[in-house]
Amino acid sequence: MTTTSEAGQGQDDLPEQMRIRRAKRESLLEAGHEPYALTYPRTATLKQIREKYPDLPIDSATGDVVATTGRVMFVRNTGKLCFATLQDGDGTQLQAMLSLDKVGAERLEEWKRLVDLGDQVGITGEVISSKRGELSVLASDWSMTAKSLRPLPVAHKAMSEEARVRQRYVDLIMRPEARDMVRARATAVRSLRDSFHQRGFVEVETPMLQLIHGGAAARPFITHFNALDRDVYLRIAPELFLKRCLVGGIDKVFEINRNFRNEGLDSSHSPEFAMLEFYEAYSDYDRGGTLLRELIQEAAMAVAGSHVVTHADGTEFDLGGEWRSITVFGSLSEALGEEVTVETPYEQLVGFAQKIDLAVDPKWIPGKLAEELFEELVVPTLQQPTFVKDYPEDTSPLVRAHRSQRGLVEKFDLYVSGFELGTGYSELIDPVIQRDRFELQAKLAQKGDSEAMPLDEDYLRAMEYGMPPAGGVGMGIDRLLMALTGLGIRETIMFPLVRPE
RNA sequence: GGGCUGCUAGCUCAAUGGCAGAGCUGCGGACUUUUAAUCCGUAGGUUCAGGGUUCGAGUCCCUGGCGGCCCA
Numbered sequence: 001m002t003t004t005s006e007a008g009q010g011q012d013d014l015p016e017q018m019r020i021r022r023a024k025r026e027s028l029l030e031a032g033h034e035p036y037a038l039t040y041p042r043t044a045t046l047k048q049i050r051e052k053y054p055d056l057p058i059d060s061a062t063g064d065v066v067a068t069t070g071r072v073m074f075v076r077n078t079g080k081l082c083f084a085t086l087q088d089g090d091g092t093q094l095q096a097m098l099s100l101d102k103v104g105a106e107r108l109e110e111w112k113r114l115v116d117l118g119d120q121v122g123i124t125g126e127v128i129s130s131k132r133g134e135l136s137v138l139a140s141d142w143s144m145t146a147k148s149l150r151p152l153p154v155a156h157k158a159m160s161e162e163a164r165v166r167q168r169y170v171d172l173i174m175r176p177e178a179r180d181m182v183r184a185r186a187t188a189v190r191s192l193r194d195s196f197h198q199r200g201f202v203e204v205e206t207p208m209l210q211l212i213h214g215g216a217a218a219r220p221f222i223t224h225f226n227a228l229d230r231d232v233y234l235r236i237a238p239e240l241f242l243k244r245c246l247v248g249g250i251d252k253v254f255e256i257n258r259n260f261r262n263e264g265l266d267s268s269h270s271p272e273f274a275m276l277e278f279y280e281a282y283s284d285y286d287r288g289g290t291l292l293r294e295l296i297q298e299a300a301m302a303v304a305g306s307h308v309v310t311h312a313d314g315t316e317f318d319l320g321g322e323w324r325s326i327t328v329f330g331s332l333s334e335a336l337g338e339e340v341t342v343e344t345p346y347e348q349l350v351g352f353a354q355k356i357d358l359a360v361d362p363k364w365i366p367g368k369l370a371e372e373l374f375e376e377l378v379v380p381t382l383q384q385p386t387f388v389k390d391y392p393e394d395t396s397p398l399v400r401a402h403r404s405q406r407g408l409v410e411k412f413d414l415y416v417s418g419f420e421l422g423t424g425y426s427e428l429i430d431p432v433i434q435r436d437r438f439e440l441q442a443k444l445a446q447k448g449d450s451e452a453m454p455l456d457e458d459y460l461r462a463m464e465y466g467m468p469p470a471g472g473v474g475m476g477i478d479r480l481l482m483a484l485t486g487l488g489i490r491e492t493i494m495f496p497l498v499r500p501e
Numbered sequence: 502g503g504g505c506u507g508c509u510a511g512c513u514c515a516a517u518g519g520c521a522g523a524g525c526u527g528c529g530g531a532c533u534u535u536u537a538a539u540c541c542g543u544a545g546g547u548u549c550a551g552g553g554u555u556c557g558a559g560u561c562c563c564u565g566g567c568g569g570c571c572c573a
Contacts (some may be wrong), residue, residue, distance in 0.1 A: 016545055017511050017527055060533090074537070081533035099533065117526075131534045150511075154525050156537050157513040162568055359573065499567060 004497025006206035021149045022467035024114045028144055031110065035147040040122035043067045045085060046094040049127055050135065058133040062427035067124040068137060069145060071173065072095065073155065077112055083136075084115070086123070091179050093135040096123045102140050118173075122171060165490050166498055170469065177312065181491055184303045185481050189256060191302035192276060200216050201252040206241035208234060208258065212456045213397070215239030218261040221271070239472070241399065242279050244462045246470055254278035255479065270489055270496050275478035279427070283471030285410045289387050289426040292414060292473050293323055296385075296421075296480065303484050317417070319483070323385040325412075328374050331388070335377040340370070342392050349373065363447075367392025382415035397437040399454060400428040414475075416483045422475035429470070431463035 028035040044052070044066040053062065070086025077083070080100035087093045096109050102125065115121065125139040153159050153174060164171040164178070171178040183387045194201065211219040211230075215237030225232045238255050239272065244255045259275045280288065300309050300319045307320030333340045336352055351362050353369065357374050360369060370392055382388070390402060391411045399409035403426075410426035419461060428434055438455045481492035490496050 020527065074535095076535040076538045077523060077532090078535070078538085079532040081535080083535045083538085085536075095536080097534080101533085109525075130536095134534085134536070136534095151526065152512085154512040154537090156525075159512075160568085163512085501567075 003272065014325070016150045021116060021147065021151075024126050025117065025147045025149065028114055028147065030333065033110075035144050037122070037143060039144040040069050040143065040145050041067050042069050042122070045092070046070055046088040047090060048091040048321075049094055049137070050092060053127060053129075053135055056127075056135055058129055059131045060129050061138075062127045062493075064127045065125065065140070066127055066137060067122065068094070069122045071121065071148075072115060072117055072121055073152075075115070075117065080108070082108065082111055083130075083484075084121075084416075086121070091176050095134045096121075096125075096139060096142075097128075097130065097136045098139045098142060102138060103142065104250060107142065114144070115150060116151070118150070118152040119144060120146035120148070120450070162488075162498075165496060166501065168494055176210040178491075181481070181485065181487065182494060184485060185477075185492065185494075187303050188299045188480060188484060189477065191299040192256065192295055194225045194302075195298045196254050198280065199252070200293075201254045201280075202250055204242070204245060204253055204255055205257060206235075206238045206245075206255060208260075210235050212213060212454055212458075214454065214456050214459065216259075216261075219263060221262045223259045236261055237275070237474070238277050239387060239474070240456060240459045242277055242472070243467055243470075244459070246279055246281055247465055247467045248463045251281035252279075265497065265499070270478065270493055272497065273489075273493070275474060276480075277472065277474040277475055279470050279472040281468040281470050284469070284497065285389075285412055285424045285471050288471035288473040289325075289412050289414070292422055292424060292475060295475075296483070299480065300484060309484050309486075313486060317483075317486065319385060319416075323387060323414075325387040325389060326378075327390045328370070328388060328392075329390070329408075331378045332370065332374050336373075340373075342367070342370070342405075351441040365394050367394040371395060379415060379420075380418055383417055385414065385416045385421075387412045387414055396425075397441050398428055398434075400430075401427040417486075419479065419482070421479050421483055422473060424473035427470045429463065429467045431460055434463055435460055 046068060049066060049068060052064075056062070061434050068086075070088050070093075072084050073087045074085040075082065082098040084096045084098075085093050086096050097249045097283050098108055100108050103111070122143050122145050123137050123139045124141045128138045130136050149170060153163070153170060155174065159171065159174065164175070168178070172182070196203065207212045209223075209225075210233050213233040213236050215235075216239065218236040220236050221234040222231050223234065224230075238257065238259070238260055242253055242255060254276065255278075256274065256276050258272050262271065263269060265271060278288075278291075280291070283291075297307050297319055300307050304310065304334055308316050308318045310316055329341050338352075340349075340352070345370065349369045350360055354374055356376060357371075358372060359370075364372065372455055374388075378388075389410075389412045390405065390408045391399070391413075393399075393401060393409050396409045396411050399411045402408040412421040412424050413420050414424075428437070438460070442455050478489050478492045481487070482489060485492070
């Protein structure tokens, strides 16, 4: 939202409350007060004051004079004594008191006339407790540090979800849960990095702007690079570059960064999302899954202090211990009450689909149909953390064949609370098989499958130098926060893309 | 993509097709111990946009925009 269009309309077109606040800004200037201070000589934050005086007795004085700052969240004015609740960026609140005998008639009158809810102010005064026992700063002086020209929402009614997402800065002012999410996310990401560093992994940043997109089945964003006069892609996954790292000998490597997928925009899909991927030489999908579990459990410990996290609705969710492990076809057979394997004929799979009213897309290959059946019948039951193992080969072009079962690949998906949190492979490292799989994908792309991968010659060249056997794992950071907090993706991303107003 | 549904004051919400309202916020006043302060007074509107039906539309119809829920 630009202010130029509003300013261009002139003040007369602004809502009354915004006109009044602009007028108060002018009044401050006319009275010789800066409405937007260079700084304020703060000697203590609200939190530091609270921590220094946890148990001040009722109606007592400390003799301790502090200079502190905060946003005015509530005001309670009487004739000669004013109370204001100040709030700091971390959500700490503390009461400021302004009395006639301490600040004088003129400054008290200016406080009452010029300070609105939402203004940022500096208060200098003695730390005391009020007659009701409220820890307070009794002002000897005050000043405006930033005049707010827009009224805050009503504090006692929830903002609409749309308003919270579109104006997250206001949400962060008003709602502790919004502030907590930002800090929980930072804590979780830091925990992931700590966990990797403790295990000797190297963090890298691979290209987000790519000449060929690959590493996942998804539609890319396309942009134009003028210098080359050609279209380039925002990456859909870092996988193919991280494997080049393994070829080059970076044996334990991870990246935490953004991916971009040109797909839906709704409450569960964001076009840009943060992703963790890690690869370890001479590991496999089982060991990758074990490390993923440890990473998540250590993140839970960092954020919640326990492997049992408390979700936003108050329910407790246990991420501790070993996690259940099932297979795609084993669990599907159980759900259908009939034996289904990767060998089960396509027509029979279609029959199962019809039985449960699942519409079959004729473009689906048999493996895809089996996965759709699995997602319909089994995934909704996967609330507790569960590794789902051994997927059909034809839908996973970057995974190596199962060590003992034909037609399957060594891949797991990790499900938590009914959604997919992460995935892991025993990586395909045979460049000849890799080329065959890519060529199959290229054919699918020609047939119109917009999610199929193009052939990446440079990636194949890298593979031909020899990539060590490896396990690789990916996990959505936004989804990790969903699992830790029980909130939706639009809450875990601070500024999700929204349609223009 | 389909179905249902919402959009009204700064915020949260009312209003049988018949004078656009309330609470909080704001503004004016009273109050030196308040905690969503209280009390008295008062202002605030392109009812998402455009079109249509009607004597009359926030309300009914159509198109579009932005959300939400459900389904695929």
